[in-house]
Amino acid sequence: MLDASGITSEVFHLSTMIVIKLTTAYGPMTYLQKDGSFAELLVHKLCLGVMWLVTSEFNQIYRARCKNRRDTNILRVTHLCGTLDPCELKDIHLQNRKFTWCNERRDPTLCKPDSYFRNTYWDLHIENHVLAAPSSSLSGHRPLFLASDHGLK
Incomplete structure (x- = not known):
């Protein structure tokens, strides 16, 4: 389980006997707090044989191309x-x-602070996964x- 910036749980898929670890992370605004939440995610790194999915809004982009401005x-x-x-x-x-x-x-700033991340074991068991965002939303976030x-392989 992460601190207030995220939650980790495990789901057991009964028909396949596969464990799926799900981490939902929300990044704090200050840099020092962000580094702490990143370090905590490292604690949750898995051993082989467990599927891991991280859904995140780190309040942080992970690539320069995830923003429409050069002030990254x-x-x-x-x-x-x-x-x-x-x-x-x-x-x-x-x-x-x-x-x-x-x-x-x-003159909007556009970026992609929201992402889903998966480990290799996820790819071995979930095929043809797709991530999409609706075209409209009631807030600045999609x-x-x-x-x-x-289903699971």
């Missing part, structure tokens, strides 16, 4: 990647849009939907 803090991107890489987490590609958040100003056209 590369050090912050490096810190997040320095957590995702040792956790062996890979991004699930968002199918129908490039950005998930807008500050809703006349909700994300993960679906698979097949």
Whole structure:
């Protein structure tokens, strides 16, 4: 279980006997608190044989191209990647849009602070997964939907 910035739980799929670990993370606003939440995610790195899905709104992008402006803090991107890489987490590609958040100003900042990440074991058991965001939302954030056209392998 993560602190107030996230929750981790395990789901046991009865028909396949597979354990799925699900972490939902919400990133704090300050850099020091972000680094603490990244370090805590490292604690949850799994051993082989467990599927892991991380749904996140880290309040942080993980690639410079996840923002429409050049004022990206590369050090912050490096810190997040320095957590995702040792956790062996890979991004699930968002199918129908490039950005998930807008500050809703006349000259808007667009970025993708919301993502789903999965480990390799997830890919071995879930095929044809798709991540999509609806075209409209009541806030600056677009909700994300993960679906698979097949069940567990």
